[in-house]
Amino acid sequence: MKEFRCGHCRALLFKAAGNPSCAIEIKCRRCGTLTHLRPPEPAPERHERADHEAQHVVRGSL
Template sequence: MVNIRCGSCSALLFRARHGAIANDIEIKCRRCGTINHLRPTEPLPDRQERPSRKNSCGSISRK
């Protein structure tokens, strides 16, 4: 678990597992009122990889 803290006053905002943030988050600190902008640590891929075409429909190729 990773502690996510306010950038201004270091108050604990929340705890999360590494890689749990999938998109941008804005969260307001309840202590000082600062709006914190959080981004995922690993960016989403621009395009997804194609699945391999080896028997992708489940059929068995016979020669």
Template sequence: MLNNIRCGTCSALLFKAGQGAIANDIEIKCRRCGTLNHLRPCEPLHDRQERPKRNNSCGSTSP
């Protein structure tokens, strides 16, 4: 299923994209009003592994 990506100012159709099609930041200029639209993926790319969770958040070793 394709999603309509529209201009934030005038709601003109910019393009259609499938789920997960945007892999990085995009700048696209609206052909109707000239607004520069900045788009980014819904979920960030996971370049590194997450840290293991600990019981204490401050790093202190005292009880």
């Protein structure tokens, strides 16, 4: 279980089996701070670059 705590006073807000799948806004019972949680962003896809020489355009060849 993953613990989610208040960023101000470190009080336990809730426990969950994983990251939230939707946006959550929760108010700390101890200090009243609003905490906003969003699902993690997916990692951007990285495309392999073709050979550097194949992409290089020689000026004056046209």
